Amino acid sequence: MRQNPARRAALIDAAIEVLADQGARGLTFRAVDTRAAVPPGTASNYFANRDDLLTQAGGRVYERLTPDPSAITDLMHGPRDRAMVGRLMHELVGRITEFRSGYLALLELRLEATRRPELRAVLTEQIKADLKANIDFHHESGMPGDTTTVVLLYLALNWLIVERLTLPDVFPEDEIADLITATVERIVP
Structure with a gap:
C-alpha cells in the first residue's frame, strides 16, 4: 500500500x-x-x-466535522447559561450543514454500516466518542443541564440537520434558526 x-x-x-x-x-x-x-x-x-x-471515509468525515477550537473559544465568553448553549447549537448546525457532502456521506455510511460489521464498529466508536466528548465538554464547562440534556440536543438537532440537508422544503430556511432556539429553550433547563 x-x-x-x-x-x-x-x-x-x-x-x-x-x-x-x-x-x-x-x-x-x-x-x-x-x-x-x-x-x-x-x-x-x-x-x-x-x-x-468505506471505513477510512467514516473516520475522515468526523475529522472534518470537528470544530476549530478557536471558534468554540470565541463562543465561550460570558455566563454558562441557556443562551450560551443556544449559540453553540447554532454554530454546530451551521458548521455541519456547511459540510453538506460530509453529512450526506455519513448518512450513507450509517446505512452501509447495517451490512458491514467493521464499518459499524468504526462508526459506533466514533459516534460514542463524539457524544462522550460533547457530554464531558458540557459538564466541564459548567453548562446548565445534565447528560440527558446533551443526548436530547444531539438527537433533536441531528434530525433537524437531516431534514435540512435531505428535504429542505419541509422547514423553510428562515425557520431553522427559530427551531434551533426553540429546541434549546425546551430541552436545556
Whole structure:
C-alpha cells in the first residue's frame, strides 16, 4: 500500500464526495480516482478493498466535522447559561450543514454500516466518542443541564440537520434558526 498521506487524504475526501453524490453503491475505486483527478488505479494502490475505503471515509468525515477550537473559544465568553448553549447549537448546525457532502456521506455510511460489521464498529466508536466528548465538554464547562440534556440536543438537532440537508422544503430556511432556539429553550433547563 502506498504511504503518501496527502494523496491518501485527497482520495478519502474524494470518496466522501462520491458517497454524497452517488451513494454507497456508486463508491468504486474508479469513481474515487475520477473525483480526485488522479490516474486510474491510484485508489487501489492506497486501499486494500472497498471496505477499507468505506471505513477510512467514516473516520475522515468526523475529522472534518470537528470544530476549530478557536471558534468554540470565541463562543465561550460570558455566563454558562441557556443562551450560551443556544449559540453553540447554532454554530454546530451551521458548521455541519456547511459540510453538506460530509453529512450526506455519513448518512450513507450509517446505512452501509447495517451490512458491514467493521464499518459499524468504526462508526459506533466514533459516534460514542463524539457524544462522550460533547457530554464531558458540557459538564466541564459548567453548562446548565445534565447528560440527558446533551443526548436530547444531539438527537433533536441531528434530525433537524437531516431534514435540512435531505428535504429542505419541509422547514423553510428562515425557520431553522427559530427551531434551533426553540429546541434549546425546551430541552436545556
